[in-house]
Amino acid sequence: MSTPVPEATVARLPIYLRSLRELAEMGVKTVSSNRLAELSGVNAAKVRKDLSYLGSYGVRGVGYEVRYLIFQTSRELGLTGDRGIVIAGAGHLGQALANYPGFAQKGCRICAMVDVDPEKVGSELGGVPVVGPDRVPEVMDQNPGAIVVVATPAAVAQEVVDRFVAAGAHSILNFAPVVLSVPEGVAVRQVDMALELQVLSFYAEQGERSASARRVQSVGS
Amino acid sequence: MSTPVPEATVARLPIYLRSLRELAEMGVKTVSSNRLAELSGVNAAKVRKDLSYLGSYGVRGVGYEVRYLIFQTSRELGLTGDRGIVIAGAGHLGQALANYPGFAQKGCRICAMVDVDPEKVGSELGGVPVVGPDRVPEVMDQNPGAIVVVATPAAVAQEVVDRFVAAGAHSILNFAPVVLSVPEGVAVRQVDMALELQVLSFYAEQGERSASARRVQSVGS
DNA sequence: TAGATTGTTAATCGATTAACAATC
DNA sequence: TAGATTGTTAATCGATTAACAATC
Numbered sequence: 341m342s343t344p345v346p347e348a349t350v351a352r353l354p355i356y357l358r359s360l361r362e363l364a365e366m367g368v369k370t371v372s373s374n375r376l377a378e379l380s381g382v383n384a385a386k387v388r389k390d391l392s393y394l395g396s397y398g399v400r401g402v403g404y405e406v407r408y409l410i411f412q413t414s415r416e417l418g419l420t421g422d423r424g425i426v427i428a429g430a431g432h433l434g435q436a437l438a439n440y441p442g443f444a445q446k447g448c449r450i451c452a453m454v455d456v457d458p459e460k461v462g463s464e465l466g467g468v469p470v471v472g473p474d475r476v477p478e479v480m481d482q483n484p485g486a487i488v489v490v491a492t493p494a495a496v497a498q499e500v501v502d503r504f505v506a507a508g509a510h511s512i513l514n515f516a517p518v519v520l521s522v523p524e525g526v527a528v529r530q531v532d533m534a535l536e537l538q539v540l541s542f543y544a545e546q547g548e549r550s551a552s553a554r555r556v557q558s559v560g561s
Numbered sequence: 562m563s564t565p566v567p568e569a570t571v572a573r574l575p576i577y578l579r580s581l582r583e584l585a586e587m588g589v590k591t592v593s594s595n596r597l598a599e600l601s602g603v604n605a606a607k608v609r610k611d612l613s614y615l616g617s618y619g620v621r622g623v624g625y626e627v628r629y630l631i632f633q634t635s636r637e638l639g640l641t642g643d644r645g646i647v648i649a650g651a652g653h654l655g656q657a658l659a660n661y662p663g664f665a666q667k668g669c670r671i672c673a674m675v676d677v678d679p680e681k682v683g684s685e686l687g688g689v690p691v692v693g694p695d696r697v698p699e700v701m702d703q704n705p706g707a708i709v710v711v712a713t714p715a716a717v718a719q720e721v722v723d724r725f726v727a728a729g730a731h732s733i734l735n736f737a738p739v740v741l742s743v744p745e746g747v748a749v750r751q752v753d754m755a756l757e758l759q760v761l762s763f764y765a766e767q768g769e770r771s772a773s774a775r776r777v778q779s780v781g782s
Numbered sequence: 783t784a785g786a787t788t789g790t791t792a793a794t795c796g797a798t799t800a801a802c803a804a805t806c
Numbered sequence: 807t808a809g810a811t812t813g814t815t816a817a818t819c820g821a822t823t824a825a826c827a828a829t830c
Contacts (some may be wrong), residue, residue, distance in 0.1 A: 345763075348797060353761035355740060372811065381740035385799050392813055400812040401806040417759050418766025425758075446755055485769040487761045510768025511761040513754070519576065519602035524770075527764035528756040533734070534667055536750040537646075538575035538638050540708045540732040542566075543748035545639025547731025548706040550746075571822060593787065606823050613789055621788040622830040 345416070349390045353413055355380045357389070360410045396403040422449045424486030426458040426479055428500050430455035430470050433515055438466035451483045454500075473503060479506040490514045566637070570611045576601045577608070581631045593624040631748050643670045645707030647700055649721050651676035654736055655712040659687035672704045675721075693723060695699055701728040711735045 349457050359379035363371055373391070378386040391397065391404070394416050398404045414420060421533060425443060427434045430453045437443075443450055453470045460557055461472045471479060480486060488504045490512060497516035504512070512528045514520055515537070520528050584592055594612070597771050598605040612618065612625070615637050619625045629663055635641060646664060648655045652673045658664075664671055674691045676682060690707045692700060701707060713721050715761045718737035725733070733749045735741055738756070756763035 346797075349761055350763050353763070354756045357759070358738065358756075374811085379740070381742060385801090386797090387633045388811090388813065389798085396813070398618050398812050399806060400804070401810045403811065416763065419764045421564075423762050423765065424757075432671075437628060439774060442755065443577055446758070448758065460667055478651055483771070485765045487758060487765055508772070510772075511765040513757055513761055517579065519580075519600070526766065527768075531752060531754055533752055533756060534663065535575045535579075536734055536752060537644075537667070537669065538640065539576070540734055540748055540750055541639045541644050542574070542637065543710065544644065544708055544732040547746065551705070551729070551731075554803060592787095595787085604823060605823090606825090609787090609789065617789070619788050620830060621828070622786045624787065692811080697814075 343393065345393045349393055350417075352380070352382065352386075352390055353417055355382075356390070357410065357413045357417070357419075360406055360413065363406050364410060368406055369408055370403045371409075372396070378402070417436075418485075419447060422447050423490055424449055424451045424483035425451040426451050426483065426486050426487045427468070427491055428504065429453075429490065429492035430457065430460050430465055431491065431493075434489075435465050437489060437491060438468045448487075450477045451486060454479070471501075476503050477507040480504065480509060484508070485510070487511045487513060490520075492514050492516055494518045564614065566614045570614055571638075573603065573607075574612055574638055576603075576612070578631065578634045578640075579625055580637070581634065584627050585631060586646055589627055591624045592630075594619070597625070606627070639706075640668060643668050645704035645727075646671045646674050646710055647704065647707050648674040648689070648710045648712055649725065650674075650711065650713035651678065651681050651686055652712065652714075655710075656686050658710060658712060659689045669708075672707060673700045675700070687778055695719075697724050698728040701725065701730060705729070706731070708732045708734060711737050711741075713737055715739045 356376060359376055360371070360381070373387040374384045377387045380387065383455060388398075391409070394412050397409055397412055425448050427437055427450060430438075434453055434455070438450055450468050453465060453468050454469050454473055454476060456473060459531055460470045463470050486509070488501070488509045488511065490501060492500050494516045497514065497518050498520060501512060501520050501522065505522055510526055512520065512522065512526065514528055514530050515532070522528055570731050576695040577597060581592070583600070594605045597672055598608045601608070607747055609619075612630070614626050615633050618630055640697055646669050648658055648671060655674055659671055659674060671689050674686060674689050675697060677694060681691045684691050685708070707730070709722070709725045711718050711722060711733060715737045717733065718739050719741060721734065722733060722735075722741050722743065726743055731745065731747055733741065733743065735749055735751050736753070738753055
Protein backbone atom coordinates (compact mmCIF):
# COMPACT_ATOMS: atom_id res chain seq x y z
CA MET A 341 0.00 0.00 0.00
CA SER A 342 1.58 3.29 -1.11
CA THR A 343 0.96 6.69 0.53
CA PRO A 344 -2.40 8.03 -0.54
CA VAL A 345 -2.19 11.06 -2.84
CA PRO A 346 -3.36 14.15 -0.88
CA GLU A 347 -6.53 15.84 -2.10
CA ALA A 348 -4.74 19.09 -2.74
CA THR A 349 -2.27 17.26 -4.98
CA VAL A 350 -5.03 15.47 -6.93
CA ALA A 351 -6.67 18.85 -7.56
CA ARG A 352 -3.43 20.16 -9.09
CA LEU A 353 -2.59 17.22 -11.34
CA PRO A 354 -5.02 18.33 -14.09
CA ILE A 355 -3.36 21.76 -14.09
CA TYR A 356 0.09 20.23 -14.53
CA LEU A 357 -1.33 18.02 -17.25
CA ARG A 358 -2.62 21.03 -19.13
CA SER A 359 0.74 22.78 -18.89
CA LEU A 360 2.51 19.63 -20.01
CA ARG A 361 0.25 19.28 -23.04
CA GLU A 362 0.98 22.85 -24.03
CA LEU A 363 4.69 22.10 -23.81
CA ALA A 364 4.29 18.94 -25.88
CA GLU A 365 2.32 20.94 -28.44
CA MET A 366 5.24 23.34 -28.68
CA GLY A 367 7.63 20.46 -29.23
CA VAL A 368 9.35 20.78 -25.86
CA LYS A 369 10.91 17.48 -24.84
CA THR A 370 11.96 18.12 -21.26
CA VAL A 371 10.79 20.39 -18.45
CA SER A 372 12.15 21.37 -15.05
CA SER A 373 9.98 21.63 -11.94
CA ASN A 374 10.74 25.33 -12.03
CA ARG A 375 9.34 25.87 -15.51
CA LEU A 376 6.34 23.63 -14.89
CA ALA A 377 5.63 25.52 -11.68
CA GLU A 378 5.75 28.82 -13.51
CA LEU A 379 3.34 27.62 -16.19
CA SER A 380 0.98 26.20 -13.57
CA GLY A 381 1.06 29.13 -11.18
CA VAL A 382 2.51 27.25 -8.21
CA ASN A 383 5.72 26.84 -6.22
CA ALA A 384 8.46 24.61 -7.69
CA ALA A 385 8.88 22.63 -4.47
CA LYS A 386 5.18 21.89 -4.56
CA VAL A 387 5.45 20.58 -8.11
CA ARG A 388 8.26 18.22 -7.15
CA LYS A 389 6.41 17.04 -4.06
CA ASP A 390 3.21 16.50 -6.01
CA LEU A 391 4.97 14.59 -8.77
CA SER A 392 6.85 12.48 -6.25
CA TYR A 393 3.50 10.92 -5.25
CA LEU A 394 3.26 9.45 -8.74
CA GLY A 395 6.78 7.99 -8.60
CA SER A 396 10.33 9.05 -9.43
CA TYR A 397 9.86 10.12 -13.00
CA GLY A 398 12.36 12.95 -13.13
CA VAL A 399 16.07 12.89 -13.84
CA ARG A 400 18.37 14.87 -11.57
CA GLY A 401 20.18 17.64 -13.37
CA VAL A 402 17.87 17.26 -16.38
CA GLY A 403 14.20 17.52 -15.48
CA TYR A 404 11.10 15.56 -16.50
CA GLU A 405 10.46 14.11 -19.93
CA VAL A 406 7.29 15.85 -21.05
CA ARG A 407 5.66 12.98 -22.93
CA TYR A 408 6.39 10.44 -20.25
CA LEU A 409 5.05 12.72 -17.51
CA ILE A 410 1.88 13.30 -19.52
CA PHE A 411 1.47 9.55 -19.72
CA GLN A 412 2.03 8.98 -15.99
CA THR A 413 -0.17 11.88 -14.91
CA SER A 414 -2.99 10.75 -17.19
CA ARG A 415 -2.69 7.24 -15.86
CA GLU A 416 -2.81 8.45 -12.25
CA LEU A 417 -5.94 10.46 -13.03
CA GLY A 418 -7.57 7.48 -14.69
CA LEU A 419 -7.73 9.28 -18.01
CA THR A 420 -6.78 6.24 -20.04
CA GLY A 421 -9.64 4.45 -21.74
CA ASP A 422 -12.86 6.38 -21.89
CA ARG A 423 -14.72 7.59 -18.86
CA GLY A 424 -18.49 7.19 -18.70
CA ILE A 425 -20.64 10.14 -17.72
CA VAL A 426 -24.25 9.99 -16.63
CA ILE A 427 -26.19 13.23 -16.57
CA ALA A 428 -28.91 13.54 -13.97
CA GLY A 429 -31.55 16.01 -15.13
CA ALA A 430 -32.46 16.61 -18.78
CA GLY A 431 -33.40 20.28 -18.41
CA HIS A 432 -31.61 23.23 -19.97
CA LEU A 433 -28.25 22.58 -18.36
CA GLY A 434 -28.41 18.82 -18.83
CA GLN A 435 -29.19 19.22 -22.52
CA ALA A 436 -26.48 21.82 -22.98
CA LEU A 437 -24.01 19.37 -21.44
CA ALA A 438 -25.25 16.52 -23.61
CA ASN A 439 -24.64 18.63 -26.69
CA TYR A 440 -21.22 19.80 -25.57
CA PRO A 441 -18.62 18.33 -27.95
CA GLY A 442 -15.79 18.82 -25.43
CA PHE A 443 -16.64 15.62 -23.58
CA ALA A 444 -15.80 13.20 -26.38
CA GLN A 445 -12.66 15.25 -27.06
CA LYS A 446 -11.51 14.69 -23.47
CA GLY A 447 -12.11 10.96 -23.62
CA CYS A 448 -15.51 11.11 -21.96
CA ARG A 449 -18.55 9.27 -23.22
CA ILE A 450 -22.01 10.35 -22.09
CA CYS A 451 -23.80 7.07 -21.40
CA ALA A 452 -27.26 8.32 -20.51
CA MET A 453 -29.39 11.11 -19.11
CA VAL A 454 -31.82 10.46 -16.31
CA ASP A 455 -35.04 12.43 -15.95
CA VAL A 456 -38.47 11.99 -14.40
CA ASP A 457 -40.39 13.68 -17.23
CA PRO A 458 -42.32 10.92 -19.08
CA GLU A 459 -42.27 13.15 -22.18
CA LYS A 460 -38.48 12.88 -22.26
CA VAL A 461 -37.94 9.32 -21.04
CA GLY A 462 -37.43 7.00 -23.98
CA SER A 463 -36.28 9.77 -26.31
CA GLU A 464 -32.80 10.87 -27.26
CA LEU A 465 -31.42 14.34 -26.59
CA GLY A 466 -28.18 15.32 -28.30
CA GLY A 467 -27.77 11.66 -29.25
CA VAL A 468 -27.99 10.55 -25.62
CA PRO A 469 -30.79 8.24 -24.47
CA VAL A 470 -33.01 9.58 -21.66
CA VAL A 471 -34.09 6.99 -19.11
CA GLY A 472 -36.27 7.07 -15.99
CA PRO A 473 -34.91 7.04 -12.42
CA ASP A 474 -35.81 3.36 -12.04
CA ARG A 475 -33.07 2.52 -14.54
CA VAL A 476 -30.29 4.17 -12.51
CA PRO A 477 -28.96 0.85 -11.08
CA GLU A 478 -28.87 -0.65 -14.55
CA VAL A 479 -27.05 2.36 -16.03
CA MET A 480 -24.47 2.37 -13.23
CA ASP A 481 -23.91 -1.38 -13.53
CA GLN A 482 -23.33 -1.13 -17.25
CA ASN A 483 -20.92 1.80 -16.81
CA PRO A 484 -18.74 1.09 -13.81
CA GLY A 485 -16.67 4.08 -12.73
CA ALA A 486 -19.01 6.54 -14.43
CA ILE A 487 -19.09 10.11 -13.14
CA VAL A 488 -22.53 11.46 -12.27
CA VAL A 489 -23.17 15.04 -13.32
CA VAL A 490 -26.02 16.53 -11.29
CA ALA A 491 -27.99 19.05 -13.35
CA THR A 492 -31.32 18.80 -11.55
CA PRO A 493 -33.21 21.48 -9.61
CA ALA A 494 -31.65 22.07 -6.20
CA ALA A 495 -34.74 20.77 -4.42
CA VAL A 496 -34.32 17.21 -5.70
CA ALA A 497 -30.51 17.02 -6.01
CA GLN A 498 -29.98 15.23 -2.70
CA GLU A 499 -32.51 12.46 -3.34
CA VAL A 500 -31.19 11.99 -6.87
CA VAL A 501 -27.66 11.68 -5.50
CA ASP A 502 -28.80 9.20 -2.84
CA ARG A 503 -30.21 7.04 -5.59
CA PHE A 504 -26.98 7.14 -7.61
CA VAL A 505 -24.81 6.46 -4.58
CA ALA A 506 -26.98 3.47 -3.69
CA ALA A 507 -26.36 2.26 -7.25
CA GLY A 508 -22.58 2.47 -6.72
CA ALA A 509 -21.58 5.99 -7.84
CA HIS A 510 -18.23 7.15 -6.42
CA SER A 511 -17.78 10.50 -8.16
CA ILE A 512 -20.23 13.36 -8.47
CA LEU A 513 -19.99 16.71 -10.22
CA ASN A 514 -22.68 18.91 -8.75
CA PHE A 515 -24.12 21.93 -10.56
CA ALA A 516 -27.07 22.26 -8.17
CA PRO A 517 -26.67 25.02 -5.58
CA VAL A 518 -26.90 22.73 -2.53
CA VAL A 519 -24.45 21.06 -0.20
CA LEU A 520 -24.69 17.36 -0.95
CA SER A 521 -24.28 14.87 1.84
CA VAL A 522 -22.64 11.65 0.73
CA PRO A 523 -21.06 8.70 2.55
CA GLU A 524 -17.32 8.40 3.12
CA GLY A 525 -15.51 7.40 -0.06
CA VAL A 526 -17.74 9.31 -2.45
CA ALA A 527 -16.08 12.32 -4.07
CA VAL A 528 -18.07 15.46 -4.82
CA ARG A 529 -16.93 18.51 -6.76
CA GLN A 530 -19.08 21.60 -6.99
CA VAL A 531 -19.49 24.05 -9.85
CA ASP A 532 -21.41 27.09 -8.65
CA MET A 533 -20.95 30.42 -10.36
CA ALA A 534 -23.24 32.29 -7.95
CA LEU A 535 -21.10 31.17 -5.03
CA GLU A 536 -17.88 32.22 -6.75
CA LEU A 537 -19.34 35.62 -7.54
CA GLN A 538 -20.22 36.15 -3.89
CA VAL A 539 -16.69 35.26 -2.84
CA LEU A 540 -15.37 37.74 -5.42
CA SER A 541 -17.81 40.36 -4.21
CA PHE A 542 -15.98 40.25 -0.88
CA TYR A 543 -12.64 41.01 -2.53
CA ALA A 544 -14.15 43.56 -4.91
CA GLU A 545 -15.51 45.42 -1.87
CA GLN A 546 -12.12 45.16 -0.15
CA GLY A 547 -10.33 46.37 -3.27
CA GLU A 548 -12.66 49.34 -3.48
CA ARG A 549 -12.17 50.16 0.18
CA SER A 550 -8.38 50.24 -0.13
CA ALA A 551 -8.59 52.05 -3.48
CA SER A 552 -10.71 54.81 -1.98
CA ALA A 553 -8.44 54.88 1.08
CA ARG A 554 -5.52 55.45 -1.27
CA ARG A 555 -7.45 58.19 -3.03
CA VAL A 556 -8.17 59.90 0.30
CA GLN A 557 -4.53 59.50 1.36
CA SER A 558 -3.10 60.99 -1.80
CA VAL A 559 -5.59 63.87 -1.70
CA GLY A 560 -4.74 64.46 1.97
CA SER A 561 -0.97 64.30 1.64
CA MET B 562 -7.16 47.31 11.94
CA SER B 563 -9.13 44.08 12.59
CA THR B 564 -7.83 40.58 11.82
CA PRO B 565 -8.18 39.84 8.12
CA VAL B 566 -10.82 37.22 7.30
CA PRO B 567 -9.02 34.04 6.13
CA GLU B 568 -9.58 32.98 2.54
CA ALA B 569 -11.07 29.66 3.58
CA THR B 570 -13.61 31.52 5.71
CA VAL B 571 -14.56 33.90 2.92
CA ALA B 572 -15.18 30.91 0.66
CA ARG B 573 -17.62 29.46 3.18
CA LEU B 574 -19.64 32.61 3.94
CA PRO B 575 -21.81 32.26 0.80
CA ILE B 576 -22.64 28.70 1.85
CA TYR B 577 -23.76 29.84 5.28
CA LEU B 578 -25.73 32.61 3.65
CA ARG B 579 -27.58 30.13 1.49
CA SER B 580 -28.41 27.96 4.50
CA LEU B 581 -29.56 31.01 6.44
CA ARG B 582 -31.84 32.12 3.61
CA GLU B 583 -33.42 28.68 3.52
CA LEU B 584 -34.06 28.92 7.24
CA ALA B 585 -35.56 32.40 6.89
CA GLU B 586 -37.75 31.09 4.07
CA MET B 587 -39.03 28.42 6.44
CA GLY B 588 -39.81 31.04 9.05
CA VAL B 589 -37.04 29.96 11.43
CA LYS B 590 -36.04 32.86 13.71
CA THR B 591 -32.95 31.50 15.44
CA VAL B 592 -30.24 28.96 14.62
CA SER B 593 -27.44 27.30 16.55
CA SER B 594 -23.94 26.82 15.17
CA ASN B 595 -24.69 23.11 15.27
CA ARG B 596 -27.73 23.31 13.02
CA LEU B 597 -26.10 25.79 10.65
CA ALA B 598 -23.08 23.51 10.43
CA GLU B 599 -25.28 20.54 9.59
CA LEU B 600 -27.09 22.47 6.85
CA SER B 601 -23.80 23.73 5.42
CA GLY B 602 -21.90 20.45 5.59
CA VAL B 603 -19.17 21.64 7.97
CA ASN B 604 -18.01 21.34 11.56
CA ALA B 605 -19.84 23.41 14.22
CA ALA B 606 -16.62 24.79 15.71
CA LYS B 607 -15.68 25.99 12.25
CA VAL B 608 -18.98 27.80 11.87
CA ARG B 609 -18.48 29.61 15.18
CA LYS B 610 -14.90 30.49 14.32
CA ASP B 611 -15.90 31.74 10.87
CA LEU B 612 -18.76 33.83 12.22
CA SER B 613 -16.55 35.27 14.94
CA TYR B 614 -14.55 37.05 12.23
CA LEU B 615 -17.66 39.09 11.42
CA GLY B 616 -18.23 40.05 15.05
CA SER B 617 -20.07 38.71 18.09
CA TYR B 618 -23.50 38.29 16.62
CA GLY B 619 -24.61 35.21 18.56
CA VAL B 620 -26.25 34.93 21.97
CA ARG B 621 -24.88 32.34 24.38
CA GLY B 622 -27.44 29.71 25.26
CA VAL B 623 -29.66 30.83 22.39
CA GLY B 624 -27.88 30.89 19.04
CA TYR B 625 -27.85 33.35 16.14
CA GLU B 626 -30.80 35.40 14.96
CA VAL B 627 -31.29 34.28 11.36
CA ARG B 628 -32.32 37.59 9.83
CA TYR B 629 -29.62 39.56 11.55
CA LEU B 630 -26.94 37.06 10.57
CA ILE B 631 -28.12 37.21 6.96
CA PHE B 632 -27.74 40.96 7.09
CA GLN B 633 -24.26 40.85 8.62
CA THR B 634 -23.01 38.12 6.30
CA SER B 635 -24.34 39.93 3.23
CA ARG B 636 -22.72 43.12 4.39
CA GLU B 637 -19.38 41.38 4.94
CA LEU B 638 -19.57 39.91 1.43
CA GLY B 639 -20.38 43.31 -0.04
CA LEU B 640 -23.75 42.08 -1.27
CA THR B 641 -25.56 45.25 -0.34
CA GLY B 642 -26.24 47.65 -3.17
CA ASP B 643 -25.77 46.18 -6.60
CA ARG B 644 -22.58 44.76 -7.88
CA GLY B 645 -21.43 45.58 -11.38
CA ILE B 646 -20.31 42.82 -13.71
CA VAL B 647 -18.33 43.25 -16.90
CA ILE B 648 -18.21 40.30 -19.27
CA ALA B 649 -15.06 39.91 -21.32
CA GLY B 650 -15.83 38.00 -24.51
CA ALA B 651 -19.16 38.13 -26.33
CA GLY B 652 -19.04 34.60 -27.74
CA HIS B 653 -21.35 31.72 -26.86
CA LEU B 654 -20.59 31.69 -23.15
CA GLY B 655 -20.52 35.46 -22.81
CA GLN B 656 -23.91 35.77 -24.48
CA ALA B 657 -25.37 32.97 -22.41
CA LEU B 658 -24.20 34.79 -19.28
CA ALA B 659 -25.61 38.11 -20.52
CA ASN B 660 -28.99 36.43 -20.98
CA TYR B 661 -28.91 34.68 -17.60
CA PRO B 662 -31.67 36.18 -15.43
CA GLY B 663 -30.04 34.95 -12.20
CA PHE B 664 -27.63 37.90 -12.09
CA ALA B 665 -30.23 40.61 -11.54
CA GLN B 666 -31.92 38.33 -9.01
CA LYS B 667 -28.71 38.16 -7.00
CA GLY B 668 -28.23 41.90 -7.02
CA CYS B 669 -25.78 41.91 -9.92
CA ARG B 670 -25.99 44.28 -12.82
CA ILE B 671 -24.18 43.48 -16.05
CA CYS B 672 -22.66 46.80 -17.09
CA ALA B 673 -21.10 45.86 -20.40
CA MET B 674 -19.57 43.20 -22.57
CA VAL B 675 -16.19 43.67 -24.16
CA ASP B 676 -15.28 42.09 -27.49
CA VAL B 677 -12.87 42.69 -30.34
CA ASP B 678 -15.32 41.74 -33.11
CA PRO B 679 -16.26 44.98 -34.97
CA GLU B 680 -19.53 43.28 -35.98
CA LYS B 681 -20.53 43.10 -32.31
CA VAL B 682 -19.03 46.31 -30.95
CA GLY B 683 -21.71 48.99 -30.77
CA SER B 684 -24.58 46.52 -30.65
CA GLU B 685 -26.50 45.16 -27.68
CA LEU B 686 -26.62 41.47 -26.76
CA GLY B 687 -29.22 40.40 -24.22
CA GLY B 688 -29.78 44.06 -23.43
CA VAL B 689 -26.09 44.59 -22.65
CA PRO B 690 -23.99 47.02 -24.70
CA VAL B 691 -20.91 45.56 -26.39
CA VAL B 692 -17.86 47.81 -26.41
CA GLY B 693 -14.35 47.50 -27.81
CA PRO B 694 -11.25 46.79 -25.69
CA ASP B 695 -10.19 50.45 -25.86
CA ARG B 696 -13.18 51.32 -23.69
CA VAL B 697 -12.13 49.04 -20.80
CA PRO B 698 -10.66 51.89 -18.67
CA GLU B 699 -13.84 53.91 -19.14
CA VAL B 700 -16.11 50.97 -18.21
CA MET B 701 -14.08 50.18 -15.09
CA ASP B 702 -14.02 53.82 -14.03
CA GLN B 703 -17.77 54.11 -14.37
CA ASN B 704 -18.33 50.89 -12.42
CA PRO B 705 -15.90 50.82 -9.51
CA GLY B 706 -15.77 47.45 -7.77
CA ALA B 707 -17.11 45.62 -10.80
CA ILE B 708 -16.30 41.91 -11.16
CA VAL B 709 -14.77 40.89 -14.47
CA VAL B 710 -16.06 37.63 -15.91
CA VAL B 711 -13.59 36.20 -18.41
CA ALA B 712 -15.39 34.32 -21.18
CA THR B 713 -12.79 34.67 -23.91
CA PRO B 714 -10.80 31.99 -25.71
CA ALA B 715 -7.99 30.65 -23.53
CA ALA B 716 -5.34 32.02 -25.88
CA VAL B 717 -6.23 35.67 -25.20
CA ALA B 718 -7.45 35.43 -21.58
CA GLN B 719 -4.18 36.59 -20.04
CA GLU B 720 -3.81 39.72 -22.15
CA VAL B 721 -7.48 40.59 -21.61
CA VAL B 722 -7.00 40.23 -17.86
CA ASP B 723 -3.86 42.37 -17.96
CA ARG B 724 -5.87 45.11 -19.60
CA PHE B 725 -8.63 44.94 -16.99
CA VAL B 726 -6.18 44.83 -14.08
CA ALA B 727 -4.41 47.89 -15.48
CA ALA B 728 -7.83 49.56 -15.50
CA GLY B 729 -8.31 48.82 -11.80
CA ALA B 730 -10.08 45.42 -11.67
CA HIS B 731 -9.70 43.64 -8.31
CA SER B 732 -11.90 40.56 -8.81
CA ILE B 733 -11.94 38.12 -11.70
CA LEU B 734 -14.10 35.11 -12.40
CA ASN B 735 -12.29 33.05 -15.01
CA PHE B 736 -14.04 30.56 -17.29
CA ALA B 737 -11.06 30.23 -19.62
CA PRO B 738 -9.00 27.06 -19.09
CA VAL B 739 -5.76 28.82 -18.23
CA VAL B 740 -3.92 29.79 -15.08
CA LEU B 741 -4.09 33.58 -14.89
CA SER B 742 -1.23 35.50 -13.44
CA VAL B 743 -2.29 38.63 -11.60
CA PRO B 744 -0.57 41.02 -9.19
CA GLU B 745 -0.92 40.77 -5.42
CA GLY B 746 -4.30 42.02 -4.26
CA VAL B 747 -6.28 40.82 -7.27
CA ALA B 748 -8.65 37.92 -6.53
CA VAL B 749 -9.25 35.21 -9.11
CA ARG B 750 -11.78 32.39 -8.94
CA GLN B 751 -11.84 29.67 -11.55
CA VAL B 752 -14.80 27.79 -13.00
CA ASP B 753 -13.55 24.86 -15.07
CA MET B 754 -15.72 21.82 -15.58
CA ALA B 755 -13.07 19.90 -17.53
CA LEU B 756 -10.67 20.26 -14.61
CA GLU B 757 -13.25 19.11 -12.08
CA LEU B 758 -14.06 16.09 -14.22
CA GLN B 759 -10.40 15.09 -14.29
CA VAL B 760 -10.19 15.35 -10.52
CA LEU B 761 -13.30 13.16 -10.26
CA SER B 762 -11.85 10.72 -12.73
CA PHE B 763 -9.11 10.05 -10.20
CA TYR B 764 -11.62 9.16 -7.50
CA ALA B 765 -13.85 7.23 -9.90
CA GLU B 766 -10.82 5.11 -10.79
CA GLN B 767 -9.99 4.64 -7.11
CA GLY B 768 -13.60 3.74 -6.32
CA GLU B 769 -13.57 1.18 -9.10
CA ARG B 770 -10.29 -0.31 -7.89
CA SER B 771 -11.60 -0.82 -4.36
CA ALA B 772 -14.96 -2.01 -5.67
CA SER B 773 -13.32 -4.67 -7.82
CA ALA B 774 -11.00 -5.56 -4.92
CA ARG B 775 -14.10 -6.10 -2.81
CA ARG B 776 -15.61 -8.22 -5.55
CA VAL B 777 -12.48 -10.35 -5.74
CA GLN B 778 -12.36 -10.66 -1.96
CA SER B 779 -15.96 -11.75 -1.64
CA VAL B 780 -15.60 -14.21 -4.50
CA GLY B 781 -12.42 -15.53 -2.91
CA SER B 782 -13.76 -15.87 0.62
C1' DT C 783 -31.06 28.03 38.92
C1' DA C 784 -30.09 24.42 35.22
C1' DG C 785 -29.48 23.77 30.52
C1' DA C 786 -27.86 25.44 26.32
C1' DT C 787 -24.81 27.54 23.40
C1' DT C 788 -21.45 31.00 22.19
C1' DG C 789 -16.67 32.81 21.58
C1' DT C 790 -12.01 31.67 22.13
C1' DT C 791 -8.01 29.14 23.41
C1' DA C 792 -4.86 25.77 22.54
C1' DA C 793 -3.93 21.32 20.47
C1' DT C 794 -3.88 18.98 16.28
C1' DC C 795 -3.59 18.26 11.72
C1' DG C 796 -2.32 18.70 7.01
C1' DA C 797 -0.32 21.41 3.48
C1' DT C 798 3.37 24.46 1.96
C1' DT C 799 7.96 25.49 1.23
C1' DA C 800 12.97 26.25 2.11
C1' DA C 801 16.93 23.76 2.10
C1' DC C 802 20.07 20.39 0.69
C1' DA C 803 22.08 15.83 -0.10
C1' DA C 804 21.87 12.81 -3.95
C1' DT C 805 22.99 12.33 -8.55
C1' DC C 806 22.51 13.03 -13.49
C1' DT D 807 34.47 17.53 -13.26
C1' DA D 808 31.11 21.54 -12.71
C1' DG D 809 26.50 22.85 -13.12
C1' DA D 810 21.84 21.72 -12.85
C1' DT D 811 17.98 19.71 -10.95
C1' DT D 812 15.53 16.11 -8.55
C1' DG D 813 13.52 13.83 -4.41
C1' DT D 814 13.02 14.27 0.37
C1' DT D 815 13.56 16.07 4.89
C1' DA D 816 12.36 19.14 8.26
C1' DA D 817 10.68 23.71 9.39
C1' DT D 818 6.96 26.64 8.85
C1' DC D 819 2.56 28.06 8.19
C1' DG D 820 -2.33 28.23 8.25
C1' DA D 821 -6.54 25.87 8.91
C1' DT D 822 -9.32 22.68 11.62
C1' DT D 823 -11.29 21.19 15.68
C1' DA D 824 -11.81 19.69 20.58
C1' DA D 825 -12.51 21.64 24.77
C1' DC D 826 -14.26 24.76 27.99
C1' DA D 827 -14.96 29.13 30.47
C1' DA D 828 -18.23 32.72 29.82
C1' DT D 829 -22.89 33.79 29.89
C1' DC D 830 -27.59 33.97 28.22
